[in-house]
Amino acid sequence: MGVSLFALAACGEPEVEAAIFENIQQCISNGDASPEQCEQNFREAKSQHAAVAPKYATASDCQADFGAGKCETAPYRSSTGGSIFMPLMAGYMMGSMLGGRRSMAPQPLYRSASSPGTFRTADNRSAGRSTGRTKVARSATSRPSVKTATRSRGGFGSSGRRFGSGAT
Amino acid sequence: MQRIPVSERSGLADAAQMHGFEFTAAGGVTGWDESAYYQFTMGQIQEDLAGPAEELEGLCFEMVERAVNDQAILERLGIAETFWDYLGESWRGGEKNLTGRMDLSYDGTGPAKLLEYNADTPTALYESAVFQWEWLEQAAEEGLIPENCDQFNDVHEAIVQSFAAMGIEGVTHFACNTDIEDDKGTLEYMQECAVEAGLETRLLAMADIGLDDWGKFTDTEEDVITTLVKLYPWEWIMDEEFGQKVPASRVRFIEPPWKAILSNKGMLALMWEMFEGHPNLLPAYFEGDPGADALAGTYVRKPLLSRQGANIQMYRDGALQLASEGPYGDGGQIVQGSAPLPEYGGKYPLLGLWLIASKAAGLCIRESRTLITGPDASVVPHVILE
Numbered sequence: 001m002g003v004s005l006f007a008l009a010a011c012g013e014p015e016v017e018a019a020i021f022e023n024i025q026q027c028i029s030n031g032d033a034s035p036e037q038c039e040q041n042f043r044e045a046k047s048q049h050a051a052v053a054p055k056y057a058t059a060s061d062c063q064a065d066f067g068a069g070k071c072e073t074a075p076y077r078s079s080t081g082g083s084i085f086m087p088l089m090a091g092y093m094m095g096s097m098l099g100g101r102r103s104m105a106p107q108p109l110y111r112s113a114s115s116p117g118t119f120r121t122a123d124n125r126s127a128g129r130s131t132g133r134t135k136v137a138r139s140a141t142s143r144p145s146v147k148t149a150t151r152s153r154g155g156f157g158s159s160g161r162r163f164g165s166g167a168t
Numbered sequence: 169m170q171r172i173p174v175s176e177r178s179g180l181a182d183a184a185q186m187h188g189f190e191f192t193a194a195g196g197v198t199g200w201d202e203s204a205y206y207q208f209t210m211g212q213i214q215e216d217l218a219g220p221a222e223e224l225e226g227l228c229f230e231m232v233e234r235a236v237n238d239q240a241i242l243e244r245l246g247i248a249e250t251f252w253d254y255l256g257e258s259w260r261g262g263e264k265n266l267t268g269r270m271d272l273s274y275d276g277t278g279p280a281k282l283l284e285y286n287a288d289t290p291t292a293l294y295e296s297a298v299f300q301w302e303w304l305e306q307a308a309e310e311g312l313i314p315e316n317c318d319q320f321n322d323v324h325e326a327i328v329q330s331f332a333a334m335g336i337e338g339v340t341h342f343a344c345n346t347d348i349e350d351d352k353g354t355l356e357y358m359q360e361c362a363v364e365a366g367l368e369t370r371l372l373a374m375a376d377i378g379l380d381d382w383g384k385f386t387d388t389e390e391d392v393i394t395t396l397v398k399l400y401p402w403e404w405i406m407d408e409e410f411g412q413k414v415p416a417s418r419v420r421f422i423e424p425p426w427k428a429i430l431s432n433k434g435m436l437a438l439m440w441e442m443f444e445g446h447p448n449l450l451p452a453y454f455e456g457d458p459g460a461d462a463l464a465g466t467y468v469r470k471p472l473l474s475r476q477g478a479n480i481q482m483y484r485d486g487a488l489q490l491a492s493e494g495p496y497g498d499g500g501q502i503v504q505g506s507a508p509l510p511e512y513g514g515k516y517p518l519l520g521l522w523l524i525a526s527k528a529a530g531l532c533i534r535e536s537r538t539l540i541t542g543p544d545a546s547v548v549p550h551v552i553l554e
Binding site: 076077084143145146147148149150151152153154155156157158159160161162163164165166167168 | 269286288289290291337338343344345347348350351354373374375376377378379380381382384386390391392399400401404405407408409410411413431475476495496543
């Protein structure tokens with residue numbers, strides 16, 4: 001039997017290799033990656049955090065999902081000038097250097113109040129409970145989407161209503 | 169170049185239904201006519217049409233290079249000042265283009281003349297790429313046309329390959345005025361091509377696009393739009409309420425913003441100014457330019473921004489010969505020397521040369537009953553035969 005790229009998780013979704021750490025120090029102590037790799041991956045994950053983390057209009061809504069003291073204000077303002085809240089980053093998944101899918105990018109991880117032992121991606125996919133080298137569902141390695149809150153719609157389309165077809 | 173009458177395929181009604189075209193017993197397929205086909209030689213296709221189209225594309229790019237560095241030109245084209253930097257950045261940043269259709273007047277001899285360039289929102293794409301190709305295969309099978317006929321038609325493969333080569337990450341969104349069945353059908357076809365290229369896609373109405381607190385455009389599932397394939401003209405986008413938000417949104421548009429220069433009929437005047445005497449160009453001037461006197465009263469007057477043959481006026485010796493109505497009368501106009509379409513028994517074919525990622529990729533012929541090709545034109549298939 002050869003070595004297969006994917007192992008099957010209990011739920012049937014393919015698993016891929018990944019490496020998860022709570023912080024840079026834990027990554028360095030683990031020793032699988034160089035300190036430079038640990039820092040670089042952390043920086044990349046952290047740089048995405050504000051864009052991809054779930055967003056809330058109030059601190060209490062955020063804490064209801066992530067726990068007391070586990071939220072921070074996002075570096076954004078709502079259209080009315082109010083604060084926006086998001087969970088604190090609880091760890092990060094390394095990119096493809098420690099195995100796993102090709103083109104896998106580092107990303108931030110979170111822990112929810114209801115299941116604080118489990119790492120979750122910004123898209124609320126479980127990344128398991130382990131740190132260090134581990135296996136996670138393939139979907140957990142996808143690039144997380146940018147979280148947003150639409151404030152208005154209908155700012156396009158008026159010319160189409162007036163003229164009809166836009167084709168030439 | 170010949171127009172050859174031919175029987176319709178026995179399965180035309182079924183084919184129309186399968187491809188979602190409107191079909192009536194009396195009128196056949198709306199927008200399609202296979203009671204005749206046009207026959208070309210390979211030399212006509214390569215030397216008279218495809219070659220010149222690619223050469224013109226190169227000249228168009230020289231013109232765009234000049235336009236984005238000359239505010240007087242952008243102003244002349246009626247492009248709002250707030251978009252000048254945006255257009256320039258999209259050009260200098262090398263944002264890739266995908267589709268365009270050059271409309272040419274050609275009768276089988278002499279240089280084809282560029283009547284206009286549908287560089288931003290070209291249509292008749294599905295008829296050209298899919299329905300026309302299927303006609304060739306089935307008509308040959310049924311013995312309606314010679315067996316060794318070929319067709320200039322790499323449109324489908326070229327679009328798929330180009331999508332794959334664009335380096336798109338994440339979901340690709342597709343948007344148009346979805347109330348117009350034709351536009352939606354064309355866009356859905358482009359979406360199919362993108363899926364075939366391995367992209368993840370989502371289609372929505374332009375009117376359903378949202379704006380978030382951070383100046384990003386959003387879809388109806390609250391996901392941020394990062395790449396948008398639009399069948400919606402740049403001049404509309406720039407003019408609408410959300411238009412001002414476009415530059416900061418960092419959305420990658422296909423077609424890219426700089427195509428707004430080429431889809432504007434002012435480009436015909438600018439091309440003539442830069443490349444006067446080019447065999448595939450007609451003399452053209454912005455209205456009011458004294459140079460237009462050279463046309464000696466015989467010319468075609470077109471709005472800078474119009475579509476599907478609307479608001480066109482044809483003059484001969486100073487007298488109005490033919491005019492089409494439409495909603496695009498406002499704004500600037502150009503006047504262009506006359507190169508009337510050839511006539512084949514009361515039908516006037518306009519040759520649409522497809523450029524996919526700037527490579528000549530196919531031919532689409534639309535026939536009208538007048539010298540002005542309007543929305544009632546029918547696509548007529550073609551073959552190449554030596």
